[in-house]
Amino acid sequence: MQAEAALGPGLAGEVRRVLAWNRRGLVVELRTYGAMWGADGATDGGGPFENVFLSVFMTSVDDVRSSTLFDLTDADSALAWFAGQTSTESPTT
Numbered sequence: 001m002q003a004e005a006a007l008g009p010g011l012a013g014e015v016r017r018v019l020a021w022n023r024r025g026l027v028v029e030l031r032t033y034g035a036m037w038g039a040d041g042a043t044d045g046g047g048p049f050e051n052v053f054l055s056v057f058m059t060s061v062d063d064v065r066s067s068t069l070f071d072l073t074d075a076d077s078a079l080a081w082f083a084g085q086t087s088t089e090s091p092t093t
Contacts, residue, residue, distance in 0.1 A: 010034045016052070020079055024086045025058040027078050054078045058085060 011034040019027040033050040054070040056078055070078040 019054070019075060020082055022086055025056060025082060027054060027056050027075075027082045029053075029072065030055050056082045056085070 011032065013030055013032040016029040016031050019029065021027070029052065031050065031052045033048070035048045052072050054072060054075060056068045056070070057064050058066045058068075068078075068081065070081075
């Protein structure tokens, strides 16, 4: 996502749905979109883009500690990874 932000003017993102959450994190479907800059700094470097994927955010009281990305079709793995990271607490789905 940081690479996209560096290359994409007007990079935007949205949470499309929440698959699970608890006080230690959440699993979400994200959509990022924008337009890519060219190597010379022109905006015609690659045109518009859109990515949709799953992300597991591990949180603390005030911040996001980590984010792990999963393919959109791999919700079972994302949810299992989240459950393993937060095994002391049941996720809400």
